[in-house]
Amino acid sequence: MKINTYIENERLLTGMTMKDKAEPENGNMALHACESADHVRSNRQQLAGFLGCSPADFVFANQTHSANFHRVTEGDRGRGADDRETAIPETDALYTFDSGIVLCTLTADCVPVIFYSDENSLTGVIHSGWQGTVKEITLKLFRHLxxxxxxxxxxxxxxxxxxxxxxxxxxxxxxYIKFHDLGYADEFIEYNATTNKYHIDNQLTVQKQCELAGIPAENITIDRTCTFQSAEGFSYREDRKAGRHVSFIQRKA
Known part of the structure; x- marks a missing residue:
């Protein structure tokens, strides 16, 4: 299984699974967009092995491009891990102060945000597609925190x-108008007069939202891999039947 590991130390393990032709459904991690739920469960089991835990430690949400977030507690452990019906409903960001829980977010072009605090046990994930970005899910969650x-x-x-x-x-x-109306995204937008289309950098817009929430720029890192252009990327824009990456964070007990 291909995994972009972002942090691995005695306290934290964070990363993002990537497309892998050697795995069932290329390593697809999404029960809502798969050919076989058993294939996805097998892939999730492999990820659990990498993390040294069980899929029962995972927490997933049923993502709806909302600005809703949920504080995960011990009672949520395992939600959405084996069955979509148990996932946290209508939620696009998760955070917890409990160790051992693996918070997960699914993407295929949308921006995944993984975060933690070095002052307490806070960890979290955010799913910010363009709709989530214009709803300012990232900014709203960090202000809530x-x-x-x-x-x-x-x-x-x-x-x-x-x-x-x-x-x-x-x-x-x-x-374009939705991003423009944010009041701070214009520098991340380019206009192509030939095609009459706008090109938006959603990652940098999300980074700006983090900074507006008070997070120092030096505390923010971006993986600039393009999910459309990379052979290791699942891209819904390229293929409506694409699988999904999972971005995850686990604070070790």
Whole structure:
């Protein structure tokens, strides 16, 4: 199984699974977009082996491109791991203060955000497709963590995972207007007069949202792998039947 490991130390293990032709369905991790649920369960079992845990330690949400987030507790352990019906409903970001739980987010072009704090046991993941970005899910979650969970944003570290590149994220004026109306995304937008299309860098827009929430720029890292252009990427824009990557974070007990 191909995994981009972002952090691996005595406290944390974070990364993103990549497309792998040697695995069932190329390493697809999504029960909602698969040919066989058993193939996905097999792939998730392999990931659990890499993490040194059980799939019963995973937590997944049924992602709906919302701005909804959920604080995961011990009672949520295993939700969505084997069955979509048990996943946390209508949620696109998860965070926890509990160790051993593996928070997971599924993407195929959308921006995955993995984060942790070095002042406490906070870990989390965010699914920010363009709809989530214009709904400011990342900014809203980090402001919530500051105001309601008393987390210092200056102590939060962010890994933005592989996603659709600006070159390949081509949109019409209706989507451009939504980004423009944010008031801070214009520098991440290019207009192609030949095609009358706009090209938006969703990763950098999400990074800007992290910074607006008070996270220092030096605490943010971006994997600039394009999920469309890379042979190791699942791209919904390229193939509507594409599988999904899973980005994950586990704070060890």
């Amino acid at each position: 500051q105001l309601e969970e008393q987390c210092d944003p200056r102590r939060i570290h962010v890994q933005i995972g592989a996603a659709l590149s600006q070159e390949k994220f081509e949109v019409d004026e209706d989507v």
